[in-house]
Amino acid sequence: MEHTRPFTVIVEGNIGSGKSTFLECFSKYPQEVEVFPEPVAKWRDVRGHNLFQLMYEDQERWSMAFQSYAQLTMLELHNQTTLAPVKIMERSIFSGRHCFIENLHEEKKMKHSEYTVLCEWFDFLQKSPMFNLKVDLIVYLKTSPEVAFKRVKQRARSEEKILPIEYLRNLHDLHEKWLHQSTDLPAELVVIEADQNLEQNPDMYAQVMEKVLAKAQ
Numbered sequence: 001m002e003h004t005r006p007f008t009v010i011v012e013g014n015i016g017s018g019k020s021t022f023l024e025c026f027s028k029y030p031q032e033v034e035v036f037p038e039p040v041a042k043w044r045d046v047r048g049h050n051l052f053q054l055m056y057e058d059q060e061r062w063s064m065a066f067q068s069y070a071q072l073t074m075l076e077l078h079n080q081t082t083l084a085p086v087k088i089m090e091r092s093i094f095s096g097r098h099c100f101i102e103n104l105h106e107e108k109k110m111k112h113s114e115y116t117v118l119c120e121w122f123d124f125l126q127k128s129p130m131f132n133l134k135v136d137l138i139v140y141l142k143t144s145p146e147v148a149f150k151r152v153k154q155r156a157r158s159e160e161k162i163l164p165i166e167y168l169r170n171l172h173d174l175h176e177k178w179l180h181q182s183t184d185l186p187a188e189l190v191v192i193e194a195d196q197n198l199e200q201n202p203d204m205y206a207q208v209m210e211k212v213l214a215k216a217q
């Protein structure tokens, strides 16, 4: 049966917070949960253009194009129906807007006019009955920027080589502000303290996984 309104979970947290690892844990439950990883491959090949790399090489020049495309690809994921009753997405259109776009604007890497265009698009998409941005649960993998930085360095994604720790500090603060201070979060929030990794603490995801899998019953 196709689920047009599955129970939808978005997984949020800084770059390097462990979102992919959390998502992988659900691969054992294909009947219950359909997982939607972040479309990084698409960002690397937009009809032959690696927007992801361009954005890190020259943020002032490319961040508008990149964030515009990232917003489109996120919208596509939000809009996808599932066969499983639970849908889990890595990130969402919301963190793109409230963390990444906000940071680029605050850091003056994006012109105010460009920021305004992206915000207008976001507001339109959020209000439009043509798109399904419904979310039922937000899972926040909370890390210190220092731990996230260490993991980013360890995994050594080529585009992220030049990422300074300040970038992760800013993104951390914006995640905290969005998830803990805003009055219009799209869904209930659960927080996982994620400075430890699965080897150090094999049960760190257990409670939240149970909560999510219960929605498939």
Ligand code: TTP
Binding pocket: 013, 014, 015, 016, 017, 018, 019, 020, 021, 038, 067, 070, 091, 095, 096, 097, 100, 101, 160
């Ligand atoms: P993340 O979405 O944080 O994914 P990740 O693979 O780092 O997650 P984890 O380590 O927790 O598994 O970021 C992926 C890359 O895309 C990262 O370099 C930041 C960048 N990005 C933006 O620049 N703007 C955006 O709007 C989004 C969503 C990501």
